[in-house]
Amino acid sequence: MKPEKNQDRYFLPFSRPFIGEEEITEVADALRSGWITTGPRTKRFQDYFRRYAGSSHALGVTSCTAAMHLSLIAMGIGAGDEVITSPITFPATANIVVHCGATPVFVDVEPETLNMDVSLLESALSPSTRAIIPVHFAGRPVDMQTVLDIAQQRGFAVVEDAAHALESWYRGSKIGSGYPELGKWSFKWSCCFSFYATKNITTGEGGMVTTNDEGLADEMEVLSLHGISRDAWKRYSEEGYRHWETIRAGFKYNMTDIQAALGLVQLRKVERLWKVRTELFSVYDEAIEGLDEVVPLKREVPEGRHAHHLYVILFRDEMLDTTRDVIMNEIQARGVGIGIHFRALHLHPFYRDRFGFRPGLFPVAEDASRRILSLPLYPGMSKEDVERAAGVLRDVVRSHRR
Ligand SMILES: Cc1ncc(COP(=O)(O)O)c(C=O)c1O
Structure with a gap:
């Protein structure tokens, strides 16, 4: 880019993805492999991501928005329910609540961090509260102990918006791990990451959802691919054609192997x-x-x-x-x-x-x-x-x- 008139130097962009030859080679390999949608690279990326986050399950999806939407739907959030989040966030965090037919409820933020002020959570609760979406703004973890304790006491679900928080840790637990160091939790929980072009690692567009609940992981996987039976992505593989059935009215949120090729290399860095x-x-x-x-x-x-x-x-x-x-x-x-x-x-x-x-x-x-x-x-x-x-x-x- 040439400098503009009256501009002594080139425009310094706000953000720029960090893509090297390794990413380009891996994407080219994926393209040449003949398998470009959800497949072996997505499975590998999920596996590495799960290990990085410290969770038992990870599902690659099209965005953090998709990850949060799938989470709420799989947790059974719907009409008449209230979901608490922060007003200092990207619209997606509350839009997905609306897409479930539920009502977003905001709590104010702390002046020094702009994270949800957890001391205000109690005052936002109502008999209709079903879930909390803490947003780890700019990469600083929310005071999760209070969120986890309230969720545990009242049986609310927790869906973390970790779009900014890929490398964050909170009190000895990796964000995305489910805080095993802090207690034994029995409420529904997931953590959602973004691989949008400006994020800490990118797949162009993309996201990942982690959880430690096998049933929830299975449900999200089914919902992420039209609601057709599990592993339906293998239906064209050399293992032979398999009949599949629609068991939910699902979404088209599956990650592709082209995205995963980028993600695999980015995650190494x-x-x-x-x-x-x-x-x-x-x-x-x-x-x-x-x-x-x-x-x-x-x-x-x-x-x-x-x-x-x-x-x-x-x-x-x-x-x-x-x-x-x-x-x-x-x-x-x-x-x-x-x-x-x-x-x-x-x-x-x-x-x-x-x-x-x-x-x-x-x-x-x-x-x-x-x-x-x-x-x-x-x-x-x-x-x-x-x-x-x-x-x-x-x-x-x-x-x-x-
Ligand atoms: C806080 C926050 N949550 C959610 C999202 C949505 O992420 P995605 O674009 O991967 O859907 C963003 C994206 O910028 C974000 O900043």
Whole structure:
């Protein structure tokens, strides 16, 4: 890409997938193999992923959205049920609740992490509550102990939105493992990951759902491929034609071997890429130190680990003479891509109109919506790229000091 006029350097994108020759070779091998939909590579990817996450089952699907939808349907969530989640999330987290015929219920977030404030959970419960979807925002684990305890006491299901949290740990348990170190849990549980193009590892589009419940795993597998009997994907294999039957009104959510080929190679790199992003986080920390108008989200995870998916800052707007949107546009105009994760979901038109959510209901989330910004972050960035992004931020913010 050529630099734009008046732009001294190339545009620094907000995100860029980290794809090498190994991924290209593996995808080409999958294409040449003659088996391009769900097949042996998907099975292998699921197997490696299960081991990485520490769960007994893993199912490859088309997205994290599909993983969460399948989870709720397989757990029997439906009309009349309420599902609790965070308003600081991607729409998919609540959309899938609506797709089940259930009602999303939001609880406000903690100001320093923007994760669900679990101290508010009790106040959001009703006789119709059936499930909780904690969102590990930016890669920082939610305070799961409280979520697990409430789910255990009341028999609610837990579906984790771990789209940002592939490498996260919470109190000695890997996110995706089901927290065996923290207790013996008998409620329905699953954990959902995203391999979207901007995520920590990518399959272009794709996702994975882990669980430790064999019955739930079987049900999700059947539902992920039209609701036809298990292993129907083998119906064209050399094992001979098998009759299959429709046992559920299922979905088309199965992962393909082309996606799995990418995923297999990306998963081998997952910890290395995490280390690279961790170093880039430190470069940002150093580069914006002393810029008082900007506060990075709290990241320390006692006895755990942050996945370092998004480098998120909050502007202290009382120290600035303009809005986040003006600053954001000026940063972009100077050749640095940015993201907004997220503007509180309850005030998006669909949720406002359909469920009657109004401003003021979740003040912390609403306040953060106006002040939040994500800076570019991906393993292909150099230290100089990070310093350049931070430098542009610093210049723009200084020009708007009150
Ligand atoms: C918090 C969160 N949940 C869910 C999703 C949906 O993931 P996918 O695109 O894989 O369906 C995203 C995607 O950006 C996300 O950020």
